[in-house]
Amino acid sequence: MATIAVENYLKHVLLLAEEGDELVPMGALAESLEVVPGTVTTMIKALADEGLVDHLPRQGVRLTAAGRRMALNVLRKHRLVETFLVNVLKMDWSRVHGEAEQLEHAISDEVLDRLDALLGHPTVDPHGDPIPSRHGKLSSQVYATLATCVTGRSLRIVRVTEQSEEFLRFAEENGLQPGTAVKVTDRNLTAGLVTLRKGSARPIALSVSAAGKILVEPEK
Amino acid sequence: MATIAVENYLKHVLLLAEEGDELVPMGALAESLEVVPGTVTTMIKALADEGLVDHLPRQGVRLTAAGRRMALNVLRKHRLVETFLVNVLKMDWSRVHGEAEQLEHAISDEVLDRLDALLGHPTVDPHGDPIPSRHGKLSSQVYATLATCVTGRSLRIVRVTEQSEEFLRFAEENGLQPGTAVKVTDRNLTAGLVTLRKGSARPIALSVSAAGKILVEPEK
DNA sequence: GCATTTATTTTGACTAATCAAAATAACTCT
DNA sequence: AGAGTTATTTTGATTAGTCAAAATAAATGC
Ligand SMILES: [Mn+2]
Ligand SMILES: [Mn+2]
Ligand SMILES: [Mn+2]
Ligand SMILES: [Mn+2]
Numbered sequence: 139m140a141t142i143a144v145e146n147y148l149k150h151v152l153l154l155a156e157e158g159d160e161l162v163p164m165g166a167l168a169e170s171l172e173v174v175p176g177t178v179t180t181m182i183k184a185l186a187d188e189g190l191v192d193h194l195p196r197q198g199v200r201l202t203a204a205g206r207r208m209a210l211n212v213l214r215k216h217r218l219v220e221t222f223l224v225n226v227l228k229m230d231w232s233r234v235h236g237e238a239e240q241l242e243h244a245i246s247d248e249v250l251d252r253l254d255a256l257l258g259h260p261t262v263d264p265h266g267d268p269i270p271s272r273h274g275k276l277s278s279q280v281y282a283t284l285a286t287c288v289t290g291r292s293l294r295i296v297r298v299t300e301q302s303e304e305f306l307r308f309a310e311e312n313g314l315q316p317g318t319a320v321k322v323t324d325r326n327l328t329a330g331l332v333t334l335r336k337g338s339a340r341p342i343a344l345s346v347s348a349a350g351k352i353l354v355e356p357e358k
Numbered sequence: 359m360a361t362i363a364v365e366n367y368l369k370h371v372l373l374l375a376e377e378g379d380e381l382v383p384m385g386a387l388a389e390s391l392e393v394v395p396g397t398v399t400t401m402i403k404a405l406a407d408e409g410l411v412d413h414l415p416r417q418g419v420r421l422t423a424a425g426r427r428m429a430l431n432v433l434r435k436h437r438l439v440e441t442f443l444v445n446v447l448k449m450d451w452s453r454v455h456g457e458a459e460q461l462e463h464a465i466s467d468e469v470l471d472r473l474d475a476l477l478g479h480p481t482v483d484p485h486g487d488p489i490p491s492r493h494g495k496l497s498s499q500v501y502a503t504l505a506t507c508v509t510g511r512s513l514r515i516v517r518v519t520e521q522s523e524e525f526l527r528f529a530e531e532n533g534l535q536p537g538t539a540v541k542v543t544d545r546n547l548t549a550g551l552v553t554l555r556k557g558s559a560r561p562i563a564l565s566v567s568a569a570g571k572i573l574v575e576p577e578k
Numbered sequence: 579g580c581a582t583t584t585a586t587t588t589t590g591a592c593t594a595a596t597c598a599a600a601a602t603a604a605c606t607c608t
Numbered sequence: 609a610g611a612g613t614t615a616t617t618t619t620g621a622t623t624a625g626t627c628a629a630a631a632t633a634a635a636t637g638c
Contacts, residue, residue, distance in 0.1 A: 143625065165585060177626055179587055184624090196586060196633065227472040237466055244464035246457055252447040363595065385615060397596055399617055404594090416603065416616060 152209035157278040161198030216242040217263035232306035266297025266316035284349035297353040372429035377498040381418030437483035444484040452526035486517025486536040504569035517573040
């Protein structure tokens with residue numbers, strides 16, 4: 139039986155590998171899990187013995203098929219729970235990440251399936267993060283960001299890739315949520331500033347780094 | 359921060375004390391928590407140091423006010439989660455106990471409040487178990503059981519005090535759930551048998567010990 | 579190419595929770 | 609009251625997960 143710690147390690151390896159089977163450096167994993175590097179080395183060696191990851195000493199770690207399957211199941215729980223908390227319990231999208239961090243380890247596969255049905259089999263969570271399918275398929279579509287997209291064209295926000303409460307609250311206050319139509323009116327890389335406009339409302343200014351967290355697609 | 363183990367210990371002390379502040383023997387706690395007695399002694403001494411229980415060596419254990427508050431909060435989560443699983447996710451009442459055993463440790467007080475509102479502030483769970491109020495009030499009404507009630511009178515089932523899947527499935531198959539009207543037609547204590555009737559349907563025979571798990575009130 | 583910096587691993591220690599088995603205290607029965 | 613039984617506590621180990629700090633390997637800079 140996977141413990142909570144094991145589930146968290148696997149999920150973080152999955153997220154840090156950012157689609158594809160790149161090696162995740164131990165330091166990145168330690169940072170992401172908020173533990174010291176030595177702890178990660180110890181734990182990863184144990185997970186490697188269980189056949190859940192491949193550990194290339196001094197290089198990094200990568201999920202095995204078995205590890206990936208478990209990680210995707212945890213991620214599916216996380217994102218479906220977030221969707222439930224926002225859509226059904228009407229919680230603020232900036233607060234659900236921490237809740238889901240706990241609940242993802244407490245929900246059985248049966249409850250997961252019923253939640254999925256209750257929610258109408260959503261494919262993305264409230265932040266636009268893709269929800270892995272029941273059979274382990276995870277959409278890996280690549281989107282432009284407000285820092286990299288074309289300017290002047292009408293775009294639709296599809297995802298906000300940042301879970302911090304502050305950022306999400308800020309985005310919400312400015313109506314920058316999945317589904318919103320926006321247009322980048324100006325981008326000054328020297329100043330590190332992106333200016334955009336929602337419909338005919340007053341323009342919004344964003345740092346390039348903040349803009350990079352907001353993914354968009356061309357409005358059809 | 360209370361760990362999962364601490365929450366479980368406190369909840370089991372609460373349930374075993376059966377309303378009132380009787381001392382719970384260490385052996386009963388060990389049995390109920392499915393750990394060996396020595397483990398309970400160790401853990402209870404730690405909880406006593408934290409001020410969550412009073413430990414009278416060689417006699418037993420009892421919750422302090424602080425411990426009772428925490429235990430009631432866990433129990434409230436447990437029973438509201440069960441209610442959610444049955445009423446919203448339509449799970450079978452015989453399967454929700456195990457799920458709630460995990461979820462009770464993973465949901466925050468905020469989610470708890472929202473679940474409570476979503477469910478319409480229920481006062482009992484699907485088994486008829488009373489749900490502690492938000493402010494720590496737990497109904498301790500005493501009911502007759504099918505093994506002790508008057509015979510011949512029309513009664514209403516209010517609670518089934520047994521969480522085993524087998525028993526709950528059996529009760530469900532015979533329509534013996536909270537809300538159902540029944541009448542004890544015969545009780546033979548020598549044979550250990552109770553016979554009852556639901557409306558005009560065929561009679562149902564129960565052992566006295568099974569009948570003792572089903573609580574009833576006079577039909578008004 | 580060697581010295582320095584950085585990342586990773588190792589070592590030793592700690593905490594929470596548990597068990598097995600021995601020790602002890604408290605009942606029970608005659 | 610003493611013997612035997614039962615419940616509880618103690619003692620010594622074990623496992624999972626963690627940190628601090630020392631050791632080592634790899635990469636970088638000049
Ligand atoms: Mn988590
Ligand atoms: Mn999300
Ligand atoms: Mn529990
Ligand atoms: Mn119940």
